[in-house]
Amino acid sequence: MQLKQTRVIWLVLVVIVLLPLIKPLGLPLGPSPETEAAYQFIDKLPSRSITIMDLSIAPSSEGELWPMALAIGRHHMAKGHRVIVTTFIPDxxxxxxxxxxxxxxxxxxxxxxxxxxLPYRAGGETALVALADNIRQAYDRDQYGRSLSELPMWQDITKIEDIALVSCYTAGDDHLWLARHxxxxxxxxxxxxxxxLxxxxxxxxxxxxxxxxxxxxVKGAAYYESKIGKPGLAVQSMDAQSLGHAYLxxxxxxxNIVFWTSKRRNLEKRPAGGD
Structure with a gap:
């Protein structure tokens, strides 16, 4: 009987966790001032602004970083911003x-x-410094080997100051490099x-x-997905986590209720004056 109850408990947990992964519920999330600030800044950028997104994402960090990068990318595109994508890691x-x-x-x-x-650049912080100090000298061809001078978007970029926003998605120190350089x-x-972390x-x-x-x-990514009205992997994960925690x-x-009720009944059944 106890084994059967255990199986039922685990089965219910599996169902509860899988349900939001199939259909996101969009459960309320707590306030996130720093994520709200990111959303508001991007939302106010004029159409056709040029932005850079550093996708230094590896498979090991994909679960946390890709949902937020995708959400912000979609926000940029919905607002008509032009996007330059780069990375400082091969993955x-x-x-x-x-x-x-x-x-x-x-x-x-x-x-x-x-x-x-833009193509992957080795060197980490050094590569970012090169991009910041002289973007046209740092890159002359795109990811596919095509000369950047042939591409209309590149004609509007002469220096890093022509960029409206630089964002990074990383498990490393890219955000620190952005702040410094x-x-x-x-x-x-x-x-x-x-x-x-x-x-x-x-x-x-x-x-x-x-x-x-x-x-x-994931929490920050889920908040951003909710803000743009596109619940995705992060919202699914947070819903599953919240429901799982509530169930546990x-x-x-x-x-505890069953334990104390059972204990009380046993005490009541004991004969008066019994050991």
Missing amino acids: GVMYAEKLKEVAEKEFGYKYGVDILV VWAKHKVPCLGGVIA SAPEAIVYFQNGQLVGLISG LFLMIAG
Whole structure:
């Protein structure tokens, strides 16, 4: 009997967790001032503004970073912003391709006019410094080997100050590099997308004004998905997590009620004066 009850408990948990993964519920999320600031900044950028998105995402951090990058990319595109995608890690190339595909299929973006993919650059912080100090010297060809001088979008860029916003999505220190070399030196607005583990350090850069916004972990990504009205992987994950936690809390309360009720009944059944 006990084994059967255990199986039922686990079966219910599986159903509760899988349900929002199939159909997001959009459960309420707590306030996130830093994510709200990111949303408001992007929402107020004029149409045709040029932005840079650094997708330094690896498969190990995809669960936290890709949903936020996708949500912000969609926000840019819905507002008519032009997007330059780059990366400072090899794995980031495939996420740049995925974002380009979303731009073309969902928003009708034309490559070289509305979206541009720059090739992976090794060197980490050094590569970012090169981009910030002289973007046209740092890159002369796109991800596909085509000369950037042939692409209409590139004609509107002569220096980093022509960029309205630089954002990064990273499990590393890219957000710190942006604060040091893009904001501090060139006063170009920067936005950070980080894994939850990096949030306590990164939040300081938002609080002192070096980042205009910050999205951290799945919760931040879910908040942003909700803001743009496109619930996706992050909202699904947060819904599943919230329902799972609520169910476990219910089991703990129910278990304690059953235990104390059973104990009280046993005491009442004991003969008066019995040992």
